[in-house]
Amino acid sequence: MPDSRYWNPHTETLPLDRLEALQERKLRDLLDWTFARAPWQARRLREGGVEPLSVQTLADLRRIPFLTRADWMAAQEADPPYGPVLTQPPEAAIRYHTTSGTSGGRPLAVLDGAKDWEWIAEMWCYAFWGFGVRPVDTVFFAFGYGTFVGFWGAQYACEKLGALVLPGGNMSTEARVRMLADCDATVVCSTPTYALRMAQEARRLGIDLPGSAVQRLILSGEPAGSIPATKALIEAQWGAKAGDTAGMTELGTVMMFECDHQPGGAHIIEDHYVEEVVDPATGEAVGYGELGERVVTSFGRGFIPVLRYRTGDLVCRVSADRCSCGRGFDVYDGGIRGRADDMKVIRGTNVYPGAVEAIVRRVADVEEFQVRLYTADGIRDEIEVQVELAIGGDDVLAELGRELAEAHEGLRFGVRRAEAGSLPRFELKAKRLTDEREVWGGTGERKAL
Amino acid sequence: MDDSFEISAAETELLDVYERLHAILAEHGEELPPFAQRNAIKALAALWQVANGLGRQPGQVYDVGA
Numbered sequence: 001m002p003d004s005r006y007w008n009p010h011t012e013t014l015p016l017d018r019l020e021a022l023q024e025r026k027l028r029d030l031l032d033w034t035f036a037r038a039p040w041q042a043r044r045l046r047e048g049g050v051e052p053l054s055v056q057t058l059a060d061l062r063r064i065p066f067l068t069r070a071d072w073m074a075a076q077e078a079d080p081p082y083g084p085v086l087t088q089p090p091e092a093a094i095r096y097h098t099t100s101g102t103s104g105g106r107p108l109a110v111l112d113g114a115k116d117w118e119w120i121a122e123m124w125c126y127a128f129w130g131f132g133v134r135p136v137d138t139v140f141f142a143f144g145y146g147t148f149v150g151f152w153g154a155q156y157a158c159e160k161l162g163a164l165v166l167p168g169g170n171m172s173t174e175a176r177v178r179m180l181a182d183c184d185a186t187v188v189c190s191t192p193t194y195a196l197r198m199a200q201e202a203r204r205l206g207i208d209l210p211g212s213a214v215q216r217l218i219l220s221g222e223p224a225g226s227i228p229a230t231k232a233l234i235e236a237q238w239g240a241k242a243g244d245t246a247g248m249t250e251l252g253t254v255m256m257f258e259c260d261h262q263p264g265g266a267h268i269i270e271d272h273y274v275e276e277v278v279d280p281a282t283g284e285a286v287g288y289g290e291l292g293e294r295v296v297t298s299f300g301r302g303f304i305p306v307l308r309y310r311t312g313d314l315v316c317r318v319s320a321d322r323c324s325c326g327r328g329f330d331v332y333d334g335g336i337r338g339r340a341d342d343m344k345v346i347r348g349t350n351v352y353p354g355a356v357e358a359i360v361r362r363v364a365d366v367e368e369f370q371v372r373l374y375t376a377d378g379i380r381d382e383i384e385v386q387v388e389l390a391i392g393g394d395d396v397l398a399e400l401g402r403e404l405a406e407a408h409e410g411l412r413f414g415v416r417r418a419e420a421g422s423l424p425r426f427e428l429k430a431k432r433l434t435d436e437r438e439v440w441g442g443t444g445e446r447k448a449l
Numbered sequence: 450m451d452d453s454f455e456i457s458a459a460e461t462e463l464l465d466v467y468e469r470l471h472a473i474l475a476e477h478g479e480e481l482p483p484f485a486q487r488n489a490i491k492a493l494a495a496l497w498q499v500a501n502g503l504g505r506q507p508g509q510v511y512d513v514g515a
Contacts, residue, residue, distance in 0.1 A: 008502045010454050018454065022504060029506060037509075088511050114494040114515045122498045271502075302509045 005260075005325070007129035011271035012327045016320075019328055023274050024057050026299040031055050033087070034305040040075060040084035041067075041305050061274060064308045066283060066295065072108060072250070081109055085304050088113060093303065097149040099249040100221075100429055107147075112252060112303050117156070119272075119300040120149075120253040124157030124245075126269050127257030130325075131216060131243035133187055135162030138213075140185035142176050142194055144427060145169035149249045150221065151189050163187070173201045173427075184213040192224035192234060192242075193430035199237035200367060210239025217242040220254070221429050223354045226265060226335025229361035244335045246313070251298045251306060256332055263323035265333040272300050275330075276308070277317050280340040289333075291316050293340045314338045314352075344373060344435065346381045349411040353433050356385065359407055363400045365390040368423040375438040384414035388423055456503050464505060467496040474513035490514045 006012040014022065035042045035052045045051075048065035055063060076083035082090065093111035101107040112120065133139065139158045143151040145167065158165050166183055168176045177198050180188055190198065195217055202209045217240055219225035225244030234242045244266050247254035255273050256266035268275045277292035278285055286292040294311040315332040322331045338354040345351070353371060360369050367388040376382045385404065389396060397415045404413040424431075456464075470493050478486055494515040500507035 010456070010503065014454070025506070029508075033509060087509075092511055092514075113511055114490055115497050115510050118494040118498055119501075122502075302511065 005130075006327070007126045008271070012126075012329060014271070014328050016328060019270055020058055022271060023299075027055060027058070027061065027274065027297070030297070030299055030305060030307065033302060034307065037087040038085070038305045041307065044071075045307075058274065061276070061297065061308065062285070064297075066308050066310050067306065068310045069108070069250070069312070073106065076108060077106075082111060086111060087305065088303055095152075096147065097152070097249055097252070098147045100148045100150070108250060110149075110249060110252065110304060112301065116252065116301045116303050117153075120153040121156035121160050123247075123253040123255070123269060123272060123300065124154045125161055127243070127245045127254050128154070128157055128161060128163075128187075128218065130257050130259040130267070130327075131218060131241075132260040133158070133161065133163060133216065133218070137163040137186045137216075138166060138184060139163045139187040139189065140166040140168055140176070140180040140183070142168045142180075142188065142190035142198060142427070148428065149247075149252060150428065153247075153253045154189055154218070154220075173197060174205065177202045177205060177207055180214065181207050181209075181212050186213050187216045187218060188214055188238070188240075189218045189220070191221040191426070191428060191430065192219045192227075192230055193222060193426045194428075195219060195234045195242070196230075196237065197425050197427075199234070209237065212239075214238055214240045216240055218245060219243065220245045220247065223336045223338055224357060224430075226258070226337075227354060227358045227361065228264070229358050233361055246336050248311065250309060250311075251296065252301050255296060255298075256335070258335070259323065259325045259327065261323050261325040263325070263331055265318070265322070265331040266335045267320075267323065267325075267327055267329040267331055268317075270329045273298050275317070277315055280314075288318055289316060291337065294332075294336075312340045314340055314342075342433075344383075344433075346373065346383050346408075346411055349409050351383065351408060351411070355407065356404065357432070359403050360385065360387065360400065363403050364396050365392060367420065368418075368425065369432060370418070370423050371433045373433070373435045373437050375436070378438070381437055382414060383411070384416060386416050386418040386423060388418045388420055453504050460499075460503055463496065463499050464503060467493070467500045467507070470496060471510065471513065474515075478513055486514070 050063050094114050095112040095117050098107035098109050141151050155165055224230040231242050243258040245254045245257045256268050258266045274297040276295040278295055280293040294313040294315050296309050298306045314337045318331050318333045320328050320330050338352045342353055343350050367390050369387045372384045374382055401413050401415040497507050
């Protein structure tokens with residue numbers, strides 16, 4: 001079936017009962033492997049009252065205790081450099097990678113064996129193929145190729161599916177834009193932020209991206225890939241379709257991808273993962289259409305078994321029929337909506353950076369922006385948005401302030417114009433929020449009126 | 450509920466190749482010269498994805514170096 005729309009037509013089109021049967025069998029296999037070869041994980045399971053035979057169905061999954069980033073990091077710090085999480089000796093691995101470090105904490109380090117590394121690329125193949133990338137394509141990677149796993153697996157996926165890879169590591173933005181245009185790249189991989197940065201650079205260089213060979217962008221690394229206003233801006237500036245993906249180093253690869261039907265969200269790769277959505281506060285499952293935190297169990301990486309990992313990603317799951325592509329894989333509507341730990345409380349109002357970005361991109365034609373939280377007069381939380389405007393003046397700033405307030409229960413946002421080129425630019429994950437508020441109590445407790 | 454699905458004759462042959470390759474590496478991996486052993490391991494890691502994607506239970510293959 002050379003023209004298959006699906007990377008794996010067998011599993012991507014399974015009816016729900018068959019898909020769940022496959023997941024349950026893989027779940028039992030994963031439990032067996034974990035108890036046999038992963039003593040640290042097995043001890044945690046036993047402490048939670050789980051024995052090898054006590055998880056037989058997806059409904060039993062909730063018996064397994066959550067694994068948090070903090071648990072994993074504490075184990076790694078107690079037993080560096082990898083922690084007691086490996087099923088194999090480190091010398092059996094072929095790859096070392098780390099988390100991005102953008103959270104400010106120490107990065108987690110992970111290892112993969114040959115089969116795991118191949119699997120990591122396999123997951124990206126679902127995403128590339130599903131978004132229409134084919135062997136005839138030329139794929140440019142705007143990626144630094146360091147220890148952060150980022151697009152590493154994506155590059156191997158493109159080699160696997162037969163595309164021509166243009167590795168754009170260790171290059172300036174100007175050099176990248178020139179290369180992808182000169183080499184007739186048809187697909188570009190980057191973070192959403194950096195896609196906009198390259199478009200900006202192309203305009204400066206007089207390179208017509210919409211007139212170039214680029215037909216698709218594969219975005220990853222930030223929630224913005226599914227923020228409608230940001231995505232529309234990227235698609236307009238490149239004259240190409242933008243597809244969102246999301247992954248994490250803790251699992252080595254992507255867990256979700258947007259297909260070429262662009263349903264406004266990303267399909268979960270359900271033959272390789274079980275994804276749950278829970279209330280971040282209580283850990284109880286939430287239903288379709290409700291915002292909650294992703295909890296993931298992965299069947300792929302045997303080197304480090306991961307069961308019920310609290311990702312911190314906020315998502316809204318809807319059923320597979322949201323999309324007309326024919327996949328049986330459910331969809332995260334709007335992709336990753338933000339991080340559970342991203343939320344800021346400003347004078348009693350919840351503010352999510354992703355929601356602010358959605359409004360900024362929709363209302364104003366911005367080159368770049370930053371959000372700053374600070375304490376005014378020693379007692380009052382304030383929020384300020386600084387924007388580099390491409391077009392417009394004070395009227396745009398005023399409108400932006402109005403729209404932001406309206407979307408946040410009347411919360412007053414200071415909106416200020418920044419000098420062109422004065423705000424930071426990002427190649428990997430953008431960090432557009434700084435919190436300079438004075439803390440007077442325990443963690444996160446702040447002065448506020 | 451049965452979790453298997455129908456596969457073609459060509460896919461069945463690929464599964465046979467996977468099993469055979471796994472067996473060769475398990476039985477004779479250490480006898481092979483480096484170029485043969487390491488390329489066979491790389492091939493096994495790739496064919497594992499096929500077996501897994503076809504809904505089989507290929508297990509883990511670290512014992513043969515993959």
